[in-house]
Amino acid sequence: MTALETPLQKIKADLRHYASSERRGVSTAFVFRMFLLTPGFQFVFANRLQEIVVRIPVIGRLLRRIIWWATCLIFSSEIALAAKVGGGLYVPHPYGIVVGSATIGRNLSLLQNVTIGHKSLDDVYDPVIEDDVQISAGAVLLGPITIGEGAVIGANSVVLKDVPAGGLAIGIPARIIPAAAPSVAAGADPFVASAL
Numbered sequence: 001m002t003a004l005e006t007p008l009q010k011i012k013a014d015l016r017h018y019a020s021s022e023r024r025g026v027s028t029a030f031v032f033r034m035f036l037l038t039p040g041f042q043f044v045f046a047n048r049l050q051e052i053v054v055r056i057p058v059i060g061r062l063l064r065r066i067i068w069w070a071t072c073l074i075f076s077s078e079i080a081l082a083a084k085v086g087g088g089l090y091v092p093h094p095y096g097i098v099v100g101s102a103t104i105g106r107n108l109s110l111l112q113n114v115t116i117g118h119k120s121l122d123d124v125y126d127p128v129i130e131d132d133v134q135i136s137a138g139a140v141l142l143g144p145i146t147i148g149e150g151a152v153i154g155a156n157s158v159v160l161k162d163v164p165a166g167g168l169a170i171g172i173p174a175r176i177i178p179a180a181a182p183s184v185a186a187g188a189d190p191f192v193a194s195a196l
């Protein structure tokens with residue numbers, strides 16, 4: 001989660017995650033389909049584009065904000081300008097998502113209607129999401145929590161505490177189960193069927 005990635009490396013990792021969700025490789029036709037006809041990938045790419053344009057002297061910050069604004073309007077989803085998101089982001093259904101200021105590692109699977117952010121206005125520290133985490137539909141993650149590598153957050157869970165690496169969080173407030181479910185531990189992506 002620590003090594004710095006360029007926006008291009010992140011985009012390549014994003015494409016690989018989308019391809020692996022379909023159990024296939026990244027081909028030219030696949031890349032065209034992602035860029036032209038896949039809303040989830042377009043949402044992710046818009047976030048990467050913001051990282052690219054912000055480097056343009058003088059107008060970069062304004063351009064980034066314009067792209068961020070347009071992305072919010074088009075998808076009704078938002079990743080905050082202050083959020084740091086690693087490569088390999090997979091968002092199959094980019095609707096109703098709000099990611100506030102947070103640090104997010106590689107290969108996150110982020111489902112629809114997920115909220116990640118501060119618990120109150122007094123919160124100083126941001127949530128930290130480590131590598132290879134899966135956050136299911138409707139989950140809400142609040143406060144200065146750390147979601148450990150490979151953890152799975154169940155649908156509609158409200159997570160207010162740390163989740164250990166490989167752990168499962170389910171329910172409201174989330175019950176933490178230390179070892180991941182066998183299907184998850186075996187490396188299967190529970191969202192594969194939803195990628196189409």
Ligand SMILES: CC(C)(COP(=O)(O)OP(=O)(O)OC[C@H]1O[C@@H](n2cnc3c(N)ncnc32)[C@H](O)[C@@H]1OP(=O)(O)O)[C@@H](O)C(=O)NCCC(=O)NCCS
Binds near residue numbers: 155
């Ligand atoms: C969290 C999740 C990955 C766990 O799947 P799993 O490992 O197969 O777990 P199981 O179905 O065996 O459930 C284990 C226990 O957790 C409970 N549970 C599972 N998901 C839950 C959830 N989201 N909220 C509350 N409890 C849940 C089950 O009832 C079961 O409880 P029990 O042991 O008391 O019977 C899965 O239930 C889930 O939430 N997937 C979300 C997928 C999604 O967002 N799909 C959207 C596609 S568009």
